[in-house]
Amino acid sequence: MNSNNKAVVLLSGGIDSSTTLAVARKGGFELYALTIRYGQRHKIEIEAAGKIARALQVMRHEIVDINLSIFGGSALTSDIDVPKKRFNDSSDDIPVTYVPARNTIMLSMALGWAESIGARHIFIGVNAVDYSGYPDCRPDFIAAFEKLANLATRAGVEGHLFKIEAPLIDMTKAEIISLGTSLGLDYSLTHSCYDPLPEGFACGICDSCIIRRRGFVEAGIPDPAKYPAGVEKPDE
Amino acid sequence: MNSNNKAVVLLSGGIDSSTTLAVARKGGFELYALTIRYGQRHKIEIEAAGKIARALQVMRHEIVDINLSIFGGSALTSDIDVPKKRFNDSSDDIPVTYVPARNTIMLSMALGWAESIGARHIFIGVNAVDYSGYPDCRPDFIAAFEKLANLATRAGVEGHLFKIEAPLIDMTKAEIISLGTSLGLDYSLTHSCYDPLPEGFACGICDSCIIRRRGFVEAGIPDPAKYPAGVEKPDE
Numbered sequence: 257m258n259s260n261n262k263a264v265v266l267l268s269g270g271i272d273s274s275t276t277l278a279v280a281r282k283g284g285f286e287l288y289a290l291t292i293r294y295g296q297r298h299k300i301e302i303e304a305a306g307k308i309a310r311a312l313q314v315m316r317h318e319i320v321d322i323n324l325s326i327f328g329g330s331a332l333t334s335d336i337d338v339p340k341k342r343f344n345d346s347s348d349d350i351p352v353t354y355v356p357a358r359n360t361i362m363l364s365m366a367l368g369w370a371e372s373i374g375a376r377h378i379f380i381g382v383n384a385v386d387y388s389g390y391p392d393c394r395p396d397f398i399a400a401f402e403k404l405a406n407l408a409t410r411a412g413v414e415g416h417l418f419k420i421e422a423p424l425i426d427m428t429k430a431e432i433i434s435l436g437t438s439l440g441l442d443y444s445l446t447h448s449c450y451d452p453l454p455e456g457f458a459c460g461i462c463d464s465c466i467i468r469r470r471g472f473v474e475a476g477i478p479d480p481a482k483y484p485a486g487v488e489k490p491d492e
Numbered sequence: 493m494n495s496n497n498k499a500v501v502l503l504s505g506g507i508d509s510s511t512t513l514a515v516a517r518k519g520g521f522e523l524y525a526l527t528i529r530y531g532q533r534h535k536i537e538i539e540a541a542g543k544i545a546r547a548l549q550v551m552r553h554e555i556v557d558i559n560l561s562i563f564g565g566s567a568l569t570s571d572i573d574v575p576k577k578r579f580n581d582s583s584d585d586i587p588v589t590y591v592p593a594r595n596t597i598m599l600s601m602a603l604g605w606a607e608s609i610g611a612r613h614i615f616i617g618v619n620a621v622d623y624s625g626y627p628d629c630r631p632d633f634i635a636a637f638e639k640l641a642n643l644a645t646r647a648g649v650e651g652h653l654f655k656i657e658a659p660l661i662d663m664t665k666a667e668i669i670s671l672g673t674s675l676g677l678d679y680s681l682t683h684s685c686y687d688p689l690p691e692g693f694a695c696g697i698c699d700s701c702i703i704r705r706r707g708f709v710e711a712g713i714p715d716p717a718k719y720p721a722g723v724e725k726p727d728e
Contacts, residue, residue: 368593
């Protein structure tokens, strides 16, 4: 089995994973997109992942359900209210939207699929700059997972080493948006909001919307997402 | 949250995981059993897990579905025939029943649940002696996962370190069966067969049945599993 140019790319449908898919495509990889549906409350992000996968002409797009809601402990998988903040709030705490072991679980699934199709490259859109509060977005975590992957698998044992690629890990959101735009990525297909409104509107005030909006402002690129009239603007 | 005596125990319903649960119970832990249903073809093992969980009075038993069948590549999750062998066959190759990244995925799920309930101990019934062909049953793998767990999680970052416990890792199947028997475990509740027959009979000739039967013979303990009349006996 030719394993040289296949890449499994974790794709949530948000800015980071979509940009990562565009980076992998630019790198000449045959793309296998993996979307993990983990009991989150909104399906819009999954639909966004499908649109992005089609737009970037992936070879396969698989959606795997995992019910992480049994874990509780996160606003994304349980009934805790998603926190709202003003545009310029900032915090270094680990946010309530943290999902226990989420990236470990997603990379594990990607590893299983990668081994079964003979892919050696696994791409994940983690970002240590804008998500400094998430322990599983740091370079040390990625390095530890890569080491694990090569101990955990038949392929690794046989010397066909896995490489965990996190091309965005040191980039700001603005840099990510600039990169994706330069690669021709259509960010109107992406979805970021933790708490979306009807008719395709994003709330504009959840953590994820705030990070997205700041990023577009800093990149000097218009955000194609739809926000309700009256949502606080960056310069107000 | 008191985190000192909670343990998440991966429980498949087979001999190893059931014995591991009995070891954790003996250790005084409050038990949280986690069964991962990963697209395997038989539900009997899941039912066995439920019986064992009840018998060992766990605090909670969660069953989480993950569809690993998209990965293909294994007789346990796809349509490849489960290999049959004679009783005394032996092989050091990685068996066809290997599921890519299985223990990585299962430990990741256990880690997420452990973090959310404040457990620090995660038990897994891996065994490097009888499963030397599986890369994710080796001590190096367990050590690498423990390191990863403490980088991947809020709890680990905050210094509440996880411990991955693999109490059976250096034991033979016979030693495991002797240990479980000494702890009062009722092995008639466990299920091992990869290819079970109707009416509660195990095939007696798949890899898993062969390993089980050899173990009971070597331990000098009668195997309570039901096998069809005429299946080759150890001493024949």
